Amino acid sequence: MSQERSVFRLNLVHLYSTIRDLIFYHTISPFYMKRIFHIIILALLASPLLAQQEQLLQVVTKQIEKTLKYQKGDIIYINGEKADVRIATWDKKQVHVILELVAKHQDKATAEGDLELMSYLIDRAGSKINVSNHLVKNKKDRKASSQLKAYYVITIPKDCPVDLRNHFGKAELVNLRQELDVRSEFCQILLENVKGEVGIETRFGDVTGEKLDGEFRIASVRSDITLTQLSGSFNIKAKYGKIKIDAEHSLIDLNIDAEKSDIILLNPSLATHNFNLTAFYGKITVPEDMQFHFKEQNEMVNKAELNLPSTEKKVSIQTSFGSIVVARMEM
Amino acid sequence: MTEKNRDTLDRALRQLPQYDPPGQLWEALDRALTAEASQQTLHSAIREMPSYAPPKMVWDAIEEELVDDQVVLRLPRKRRLRRWVAAASVVLLCSIAGWWWQQNQIGREQVAITYSEETVVAADFLANDWDEDEEAFGMVAAFCQGGNVICQQPEFQILTLELETLNSAREDLKAAITAFGQDPDLIAQLTAIEFERTDLLKKLVAKI
Numbered sequence: 001m002s003q004e005r006s007v008f009r010l011n012l013v014h015l016y017s018t019i020r021d022l023i024f025y026h027t028i029s030p031f032y033m034k035r036i037f038h039i040i041i042l043a044l045l046a047s048p049l050l051a052q053q054e055q056l057l058q059v060v061t062k063q064i065e066k067t068l069k070y071q072k073g074d075i076i077y078i079n080g081e082k083a084d085v086r087i088a089t090w091d092k093k094q095v096h097v098i099l100e101l102v103a104k105h106q107d108k109a110t111a112e113g114d115l116e117l118m119s120y121l122i123d124r125a126g127s128k129i130n131v132s133n134h135l136v137k138n139k140k141d142r143k144a145s146s147q148l149k150a151y152y153v154i155t156i157p158k159d160c161p162v163d164l165r166n167h168f169g170k171a172e173l174v175n176l177r178q179e180l181d182v183r184s185e186f187c188q189i190l191l192e193n194v195k196g197e198v199g200i201e202t203r204f205g206d207v208t209g210e211k212l213d214g215e216f217r218i219a220s221v222r223s224d225i226t227l228t229q230l231s232g233s234f235n236i237k238a239k240y241g242k243i244k245i246d247a248e249h250s251l252i253d254l255n256i257d258a259e260k261s262d263i264i265l266l267n268p269s270l271a272t273h274n275f276n277l278t279a280f281y282g283k284i285t286v287p288e289d290m291q292f293h294f295k296e297q298n299e300m301v302n303k304a305e306l307n308l309p310s311t312e313k314k315v316s317i318q319t320s321f322g323s324i325v326v327a328r329m330e331m
Numbered sequence: 332m333t334e335k336n337r338d339t340l341d342r343a344l345r346q347l348p349q350y351d352p353p354g355q356l357w358e359a360l361d362r363a364l365t366a367e368a369s370q371q372t373l374h375s376a377i378r379e380m381p382s383y384a385p386p387k388m389v390w391d392a393i394e395e396e397l398v399d400d401q402v403v404l405r406l407p408r409k410r411r412l413r414r415w416v417a418a419a420s421v422v423l424l425c426s427i428a429g430w431w432w433q434q435n436q437i438g439r440e441q442v443a444i445t446y447s448e449e450t451v452v453a454a455d456f457l458a459n460d461w462d463e464d465e466e467a468f469g470m471v472a473a474f475c476q477g478g479n480v481i482c483q484q485p486e487f488q489i490l491t492l493e494l495e496t497l498n499s500a501r502e503d504l505k506a507a508i509t510a511f512g513q514d515p516d517l518i519a520q521l522t523a524i525e526f527e528r529t530d531l532l533k534k535l536v537a538k539i
Contacts, residue, residue: 057449065441082511094437104449104512122440135510147512168507168517186504186520204500204520222500 057147058108060115064099066122068129070157079132080166083150088174089158095129097122098153105146114146230254247315258319265317265326273313275306280320287328468494468528471535479539487538494531497524 070093078085090096101118105111120133133150137143150169156162161179164171166187173180173191180198182189184205191198191209199217200207206224213231220238227234228246233253236243241261245254248267256263268275275292277284284302286292296303317324364373475482475491482488504521508514 054450054452057451059447059449061445061447063443063445066439067437069437082507082514108446144510144512147514149511149514168511186500186507186517204524222496 055106057104057106058111060103060108060111062101062115062118064097064101064120064122066097068095068097068122068124069093070095070129070160071127072159074124074127074129075161075163076129076131076154076156078152078154078162078164078166079130079134080150080152080164080169081134082148082168083133083152083166084170084172085152085154085164085166086172086174087152087154087156087162087164087176089160089176090155091157092155093157095157095160096155097131099131099133100151101133102149102151103144103146104148111146114144114148117144118148118150120150252315253313254315254317256317256319258317258322260321261319262322263317263319263324265315265324267328268315268326272308272311273306273315274308274311275304275326276314276316277304277324277326278302278318279322279324280318282319282321283323284325285323286326290326468498468532471532471539474539481538484538487535490531490535490538494528494535497528497531500524501528 074095076095078087099120099122101115101120103111103115103118105114117136118133119136122131124130131152131154135144135148158175158177162173162176162181164173164180164182164184166182166184168186170188171182171184171190173182173189173194175192176194176196178196180194180196182198182200182202184201185203187202187205189200189202189205189207191207191212193211194209195213197215198212201219202223203221204223207218207220207226209227209230211229212227212234215232216234216236218225218234218236218238220236220241222240223238224242224244225236225238226244228248230245230247230250230252234245234255236254236256236258238256238258238261241258242264243256243258243261244264244266245256246266247254254265277286277292279302281300282302284294284304286304290306292304292306294302294304471491471494482491501521501524504517504524508517508521511517
């Protein structure tokens with residue numbers, strides 16, 4: 001410690017003498033001249049990097065909050081553009097909407113102006129509760145130059161059916177108990193504890209679901225599907241995607257009709273289901289201890305079946321240019 | 332009973348000689364009275380004392396006083412009650428006001444605008460560079476315009492159709508980036524599509 005202090009004192013003395021020499025005698029020792037030169041070079045090199053790394057944005061947020069009365073028979077229609085939508089339920093007979101429209105730009109006035117180009121609607125028309133946002137052009141046909149985004153937090157009664165359309169963003173659907181219809185593009189869909197009649201059409205947007213119960217129909221293009229803890233029946237039509245179903249402790253009827261997709265079925269409840277697997281130009285892999293019967297096994301088609309006369313529950317999977325894997329462990 | 336010779340009696344009493352008791356007398360009396368035997372004697376004497384019932388008017392007077400007291404006591408109770416009623420009224424009014432306010436809020440839009448600042452990474456990799464290599468994709472289209480038989484092959488056509496799907500998605504994303512700004516999520520999606528397009532292009536070029 002004392003050694004460090006003495007070194008520090010020595011450095012200070014050197015620095016003092018250097019500054020003194022520089023001021024009074026306009027000279028500097030070669031040792032410090034070299035140091036200063038290095039520091040200047042480093043500062044010059046680092047300055048453009050630092051300038052590039054950070055940018056200060058002005059964030060203007062418009063928050064709109066509205067509560068609407070709910071009556072049995074009402075349906076909520078949500079139409080989002082570049083929106084993150086979260087829908088959850090509560091016990092009140094009301095629909096509560098918090099919408100945040102956000103504009104980000106280096107210039108505050110530009111962000112404020114661009115925020116006005118985001119129009120929105122939260123209103124009722126008969127039994128339809130309409131909630132939407134979209135981008136409009138202003139009178140001078142000026143386009144927005146800010147980063148724009150909409151965030152919805154919508155709380156609905158449990159028995160309220162939902163119709164959701166969203167382009168570019170995210171949809172988080174929690175604790176829903178009624179009819180749900182989702183159509184989206186470039187939108188990640190998260191389902192948690194959802195029960196009811198559910199229809200999902202997605203393009204370029206992955207679907208992730210947990211604790212799902214009911215009648216599910218999923219049609220996807222270029223989207224991955226990951227589902228766990230399932231009950232009920234699931235009908236999946238997929239194109240270009242990776243489908244992963246964790247069927248542990250699940251009592252389901254599963255039908256996957258896929259094209260150019262890989263399918264993984266984990267931990268199936270074997271005692272209760274019949275299996276019918278077909279892969280065109282793709283492989284089928286099953287656990288060795290499962291008594292699958294391979295009806296066809298060649299380069300063009302692979303077909304495997306497992307029939308239990310005691311049950312009518314069925315897992316039917318078909319794909320092309322992709323593989324089917326049935327496994328017991330986590331992959 | 333009245334005294335007939337009161338004056339004579341008074342005079343005779345005044346003429347009686349007076350004596351001061353000795354100093355220890357009171358102390359001796361005190362000891363004698365506080366002694367246990369004396370206490371017992373005293374208590375038995377008290378028990379033997381005659382008792383007298385008070386006249387009815389005494390009870391009437393007491394009762395009257397008590398009634399008056401009750402009147403005095405009832406007043407604060409009423410006041411307390413009034414206070415409770417007042418407090419309950421305030422609570423009720425507040426509840427009604429709250430309910431009314433809540434009901435009034437239903438269907439009413441509340442709008443608030445807030446301002447904040449955010450520091451972000453501003454780097455070259457966010458720039459619009461996705462059209463730089465489009466010539467390569469155009470090359471395949473130009474090759475097929477000549478009516479080459481390779482382009483008629485089913486496998487080639489399947490790949491071309493896939494490429495068209497990806498091109499359409501790419502245009503959608505580019506339009507979204509133009510409309511909503513350079514959002515990193517959109518750029519990540521566009522990058523994923525570019526990977527797939529590149530993969531397809533390589534497959535197509537391999538067939539040419």
